Amino acid sequence: MAALRLHEIPFELVPREVPLLLVHTPAGFPSPAQDDMQEPIDLGAWLVEHPAASYVMRVDGHSMSGCGINDGDLIVVNRAKEPRAGAVVVALVHGDRTLKRLRYMDKRHWLVPEAEGFPHILVDENVEIWGVVVGVARKMP
Amino acid sequence: MSTPIALIDCNNYYVSCERAFDASLVGVPVIVLSNNDGCAIARSAEAKALGIKMGDPIHHLRDKVRAHGIRVLSSNYTLYGDMQRRVIAACEAFARDHEIYSIDETFLDLAGFEDRDLVAHARAMRKQVQRWTTIPTCVGIAETKTLAKLANAAAKKQSCFDGVADLRDEDVRRDVMQAFPVGDVWGVGGATARKLTDLGITTAGMLCDMPMKQARAVGTVVLERLVAELRNVPSAAVEMVEPQRKGMAVTRSFGTPVTTFDRLMGALTEYAMRAGEKLRSHGLVAARLTAFFHTNRHKPDRPQYAGSRTVTLHPMTNDSLELIAAARRAAERVWRDGYAYTKAGIMLDDLVAADMRPRTLFEDDGDKRARLMGALDEINGRFGRWTAVTASQGFKREWKLRSEMRSPSWTTSISEVPTVRA
Numbered sequence: 120m121a122a123l124r125l126h127e128i129p130f131e132l133v134p135r136e137v138p139l140l141l142v143h144t145p146a147g148f149p150s151p152a153q154d155d156m157q158e159p160i161d162l163g164a165w166l167v168e169h170p171a172a173s174y175v176m177r178v179d180g181h182s183m184s185g186c187g188i189n190d191g192d193l194i195v196v197n198r199a200k201e202p203r204a205g206a207v208v209v210a211l212v213h214g215d216r217t218l219k220r221l222r223y224m225d226k227r228h229w230l231v232p233e234a235e236g237f238p239h240i241l242v243d244e245n246v247e248i249w250g251v252v253v254g255v256a257r258k259m260p
Numbered sequence: 261m262s263t264p265i266a267l268i269d270c271n272n273y274y275v276s277c278e279r280a281f282d283a284s285l286v287g288v289p290v291i292v293l294s295n296n297d298g299c300a301i302a303r304s305a306e307a308k309a310l311g312i313k314m315g316d317p318i319h320h321l322r323d324k325v326r327a328h329g330i331r332v333l334s335s336n337y338t339l340y341g342d343m344q345r346r347v348i349a350a351c352e353a354f355a356r357d358h359e360i361y362s363i364d365e366t367f368l369d370l371a372g373f374e375d376r377d378l379v380a381h382a383r384a385m386r387k388q389v390q391r392w393t394t395i396p397t398c399v400g401i402a403e404t405k406t407l408a409k410l411a412n413a414a415a416k417k418q419s420c421f422d423g424v425a426d427l428r429d430e431d432v433r434r435d436v437m438q439a440f441p442v443g444d445v446w447g448v449g450g451a452t453a454r455k456l457t458d459l460g461i462t463t464a465g466m467l468c469d470m471p472m473k474q475a476r477a478v479g480t481v482v483l484e485r486l487v488a489e490l491r492n493v494p495s496a497a498v499e500m501v502e503p504q505r506k507g508m509a510v511t512r513s514f515g516t517p518v519t520t521f522d523r524l525m526g527a528l529t530e531y532a533m534r535a536g537e538k539l540r541s542h543g544l545v546a547a548r549l550t551a552f553f554h555t556n557r558h559k560p561d562r563p564q565y566a567g568s569r570t571v572t573l574h575p576m577t578n579d580s581l582e583l584i585a586a587a588r589r590a591a592e593r594v595w596r597d598g599y600a601y602t603k604a605g606i607m608l609d610d611l612v613a614a615d616m617r618p619r620t621l622f623e624d625d626g627d628k629r630a631r632l633m634g635a636l637d638e639i640n641g642r643f644g645r646w647t648a649v650t651a652s653q654g655f656k657r658e659w660k661l662r663s664e665m666r667s668p669s670w671t672t673s674i675s676e677v678p679t680v681r682a
Contacts, residue, residue: 171349172392180682214283
């Protein structure tokens with residue numbers, strides 16, 4: 120039978136800090152906020168309510184500055200939403216993406232800019248409404 | 261009566277995804293190339309009309325591309341994956357459950373919708389998918405998966421169906437099967453098709469009428485089951501649970517051949533990282549890892565070598581750092597200087613659920629490493645793949661895949677979203 124042998128351990132090998140408790144035990148009062156905790160605000164989820172049908176695009180140009188959409192802004196475009204007159208929309212005009220407000224005037228639909236010096240565009244067979252703008256995002260420099 | 265199943269299939273899926281964000285691709289012939297820009301794997305209707313076949317190598321197509329102004333794109337799986345997520349979300353309200361069959365095909369369980377006009381139901385679903393994603397689709401409805409697949413092919417080919425074919429009615433089913441080539445039936449491979457043709461069985465209708473015993477003799481139980489499915493007897497309900505993986509592989513071709521061990525390890529490290537990420541996302545651990553690499557087999561005049569080595573992972577693990585170490589051990593043993601390697605990969609076998617894994621006597625609890633891996637996944641998930649990497653992977657990925665004509669990540673990267681003129 121093997122005998123149990125004891126060795127002397129050099130003093131340096133003995134850990135100087137011996138933890139007494141391996142778990143943290145809260146000693147004070149429990150946090151009064153514990154029951155009222157909420158997730159942090161998720162701006163993305165708030166802005167993009169319908170992620171499967173929404174697309175983010177970047178604005179290039181100044182024709183919509185009148186309604187607060189500026190050059191360089193990000194916009195959220197929703198394809199599930201019905202494009203109605205009055206909505207800001209992304210449209211394909213001869214295949215090029217353009218951002219305008221959809222208006223109904225003189226019994227016809229028009230793409231209307233919100234700044235001086237940009238033309239109105241008649242909605243005809245060369246125009247396809249791609250989606251409805253439902254949000255704008257911008258970081259301040 | 262069994263419950264109806266639908267198969268929704270996106271038309272020319274990769275091309276349709278590309279067209280969603282680039283209108284200049286609409287109405288012109290477009291092809292999308294395989295990984296590493298090798299061969300055509302998706303063709304627009306216009307490209308199909310020019311006689312371009314699935315799998316045609318791009319270097320055989322150069323003249324046609326020039327003559328017809330064909331637009332050629334590298335594959336953009338980031339985009340196709342994101343659009344697939346959207347397609348499925350658009351279908352969700354129209355079915356009780358779904359099973360993804362491939363990146364552009366999804367089976368839908370229509371149980372509970374039987375009382376409705378299912379053709380109108382499918383049309384509404386197609387419209388919803390088209391509206392949310394711009395992607396055109398076709399839908400096949402039947403009571404077995406094989407027939408749903410056949411219905412879908414009919415919907416795609418025959419304009420009379422206008423995109424939705426319902427084969428639940430026996431007469432319609434007969435008609436369609438009579439004109440359907442046997443080789444196009446889902447699950448009938450080239451060899452089986454030849455055997456059947458030799459027996460005079462050339463259409464799905466004839467296959468359906470084949471005696472079960474004979475079917476088993478010609479193509480084992482697989483063909484027998486297929487005949488049953490054509491007779492409207494389902495052999496497999498829509499699989500709603502993802503089957504547990506038995507093995508997985510991460511392999512890729514190199515853009516430029518790799519000639520040094522360091523470069524090879526750079527690639528293997530990335531594959532091991534990726535494999536570890538996959539394992540962890542499925543909650544699995546692996547018992548064995550194989551690393552392999554080889555020279556270009558299509559250039560027999562060049563010096564050829566293929567190295568492959570399997571090592572045991574003890575204890576079983578999903579820790580990327582352990583996988584990298586194992587890949588290095590394996591690759592070191594079979595590495596040879598003086599060859600130009602064009603492909604490498606990592607395979608993992610004997611996967612089991614992480615909590616079922618056998619423990620070894622001397623392993624530490626691994627909690628720290630698990631947290632490190634968790635942090636790694638979180639960082640790479642939030643800030644983009646390979647933000648945090650191991651040093652052996654390196655940042656310079658010279659061996660990376662060739663994909664010179666890839667479109668931007670239109671839908672998944674803020675810096676690449678489409679611009680709109682205002």
